[in-house]
Amino acid sequence: MMEPLTDRPLVAGVSVRETLATCCSYRTLKAWLPILGWLPRYKLTWLQMDLIAGATVGLTAVPQALAYAEVAGLPVQYGLYSAFMGGFIYCVLGTSKDITLGPTAIMSLLCASYIGGDPVYAVLLTFLCGVIQASMAVLRLGFLLDFISYPVIKGFTCAAAVTIGFGQLKNILGLRNIPQQFFLEVYYTFHNIPEARVGDVILGVSCLVFLVALTLMKRTLGPASDDLPVHRRAARGLVSGLATVRNALVVVAATCVAYSWELSGLHPFTITGQTSSGLPAFTVPSFSETTPNGTVISFSEIALDLGGGLAVIPLMGLLESIAIAKAFASQNDYRIDANQELFAIGLTNIMGSFVSAYPVTGSFGRTAVNSQSGVCTPAGGVVTGVIVLLSLAFLMPVFYYIPKASLAAVIICAVAPMADFSVVSELWRVRKLDLLPFLLTFLVSFWQVQYGIMGGVLVSGAMLLYGIARPRLKISDHDVLVMELDSGLSFPATEYLSRVIYREALMVSPPRSVVLDCHHVCSLDYTVVQELRDLLRQFQLRNVRLVFSGLSHSVLEVLLAADLPGLKHTESVEAALQALAELYFTEELNHVKLLQGR
Structure with missing residues (x-):
């Protein structure tokens, strides 16, 4: 039931007073x-x-x-x-x-x-x-x-x-x-x-x-x-x-x-x-x-000179x-x-x-x-x-x-x-790829310090984005394909995920069902949802299934709000495999009954 209109100024007033009291408290000071x-x-x-x-x-x-x-x-x-x-x-x-x-x-x-x-x-x-x-x-x-x-x-x-x-x-x-x-x-x-x-x-x-x-x-x-x-x-x-x-x-x-x-x-x-x-x-x-010589250099000119x-x-x-x-x-x-x-x-x-x-x-x-x-x-x-x-x-x-x-x-x-160059051997031992931003920053800094730092940051950022855009997929065969994402799923990764699913499940003959293990996925954006909508449609056209397992509560809420046709989800991979086995058994039984009826 809606609150009485006369109560609102009082509630707002209390909120403002509480906020001011918090801001002006000795603890904040x-x-x-x-x-x-x-x-x-x-x-x-x-x-x-x-x-x-x-x-x-x-x-x-x-x-x-x-x-x-x-x-x-x-x-x-x-x-x-x-x-x-x-x-x-x-x-x-x-x-x-x-x-x-x-x-x-x-x-x-x-x-x-x-x-x-x-x-x-x-x-x-x-x-x-x-x-x-x-x-x-x-x-x-x-x-x-x-x-x-x-x-x-x-x-x-x-x-x-x-x-x-x-x-x-x-x-x-x-x-x-x-x-x-x-x-x-x-x-x-x-x-x-x-x-x-x-x-x-x-x-x-x-x-x-x-x-x-x-x-x-x-x-x-x-x-x-x-x-x-x-x-x-x-x-x-x-x-x-x-x-x-x-x-x-x-x-x-x-x-x-x-x-x-x-x-x-x-x-x-x-x-x-x-x-x-x-x-x-x-x-x-x-x-x-x-x-x-009397020339006046303005603030804007100095700021431009200072640049980066x-x-x-x-x-x-x-x-x-x-x-x-x-x-x-x-x-x-x-x-x-x-x-x-x-x-x-x-x-x-x-x-x-x-x-x-x-x-x-x-x-x-x-x-x-x-x-x-x-x-x-x-x-x-x-x-x-x-x-x-x-x-x-x-x-x-x-x-x-x-x-x-x-x-x-x-x-x-x-x-x-x-000048601690022992870090080179440490990077080589721990993760060789991290030598790339180190060496780029080190070498370019001799030319221009700011370019060395920016170059290193850009390379590190590109490596980070590549990991986001290309999450590792662990694929195992249990009569149906089980694909486990080892990290989150965001919009840069959608094209890659779709390409792998098409190559491994939809473009083969006969097409295969897929269980997508999402227990590492903590959020979804609109681009991912739209890609999943298209994938579900492609699975339906080929008469196979795409089942999601291990969805967190927040991710499931997003998928349900999107009202995806043919959405199937289970709590675990084992439950998904069992559900698909029962579904195929039922479909096979119905097919046999249909043939017997003829």
Whole structure:
């Protein structure tokens, strides 16, 4: 019976009030501001650990930020501009205690291919990436990242490691005017080796040896134990501490060496040179640019120039950060909210664009340092951000003397673990076909990074669609044919299914009945229903049967609603075979009686 008309406004009013109450509840507020979940429980011991971890990461972040700005083709101060905002924003909005946001090797490489070394393009790209990422979070579009498969990710990261690492070889050798395009870079680097500067080579190689030595020493320390003597524990702690801040040590030592030579009037090293002093101005990013000759480049022209970067960079930034956050959440036994992570990264990039940052994401190396240092909450990122700000405020004149060879050594050691080619043997052993998107992404990324990623995604998508369009059919003969679908049935597979049924059952002489085992099928669309209608008609014309078995309730509802003529269904294959046997027995008996009657 219809409800009284006067009751409807009341019900609607209650519904609206309940909805508003849910949206404005403290639980919802905590979901959007995760800091409200851990801040009321904050302890003094947590503060101590967060200070230690934040300071340790800060000493790693400063030299890496300077180095990654070089990869992005920007002045070194832009690396520091990008390295502090993430700590403050993520402290309020993030759901991982370990992750640190800032410039990374991969994002720097991606940006370099779109911004052309132009800071205005870089800052505007940061703002647009942030808007796209935050919008994806609000619209719950994070599932799009699921379409980037593991082979594509590994192919890209391996290619990025090779590209970034080789791209720093020119700074180790002190070469200038080397093209950015990878293949030209390889050619001209080897072609210009006779022009290498001896000072840069000696310093760069020395920095590499020192970094590798400290890394290997830390790996050989083994697990800590309270049973060790005091002097051994102290030595172990010293080596571990030096290895953790090795990047800072190398850059400081190299800067002191370069400064001493500059004071003596000699210039054997290629140094960073002039940098902007002080903190960046907090200002709205420029949506246009005026070139030195007075030409104004409009926002639409900049957006066209950025092109595919507006899709590739936001997606890769989200993918890298969420993958790192999930890895460390699993390792340390807690869970993250992936959609909230999208929002935190998006807002970090939006706010970062107001302080001249280029796009940032989660850093695997600095996150590992943060976790190993015993960080307890995202507040450790605030300490890291303060250290970066102090460096900008007071140390920028010193950065003038940083040798580029030392920054190149830091980058090479940072990206070397990314070149994990053991994945090739794993893919070969597990599923050889997955080597196709890996190799395509890896090889094409040397030409254009964005084309490598898109090519890998397209190939992975084609492989996925092929599996949907060509489901495996297990055919067995029980006097009638039993066909078992090993996966779902959707419209791309209808033509293939019909072709197999025609070939195996309807085009033979005599035609044969078929039991279609559908216990793996969970949904049907209109195209499939129409194809099944035609198949049933063809079976009736040939006086044989098509019987469906194992239909789920939802699939059966669809078929019954379509009112298919001649539809027969049973709960199991055995029941279908028995029903067909009884039907044929009855038909044969009727045929015999008909002959006897004549």
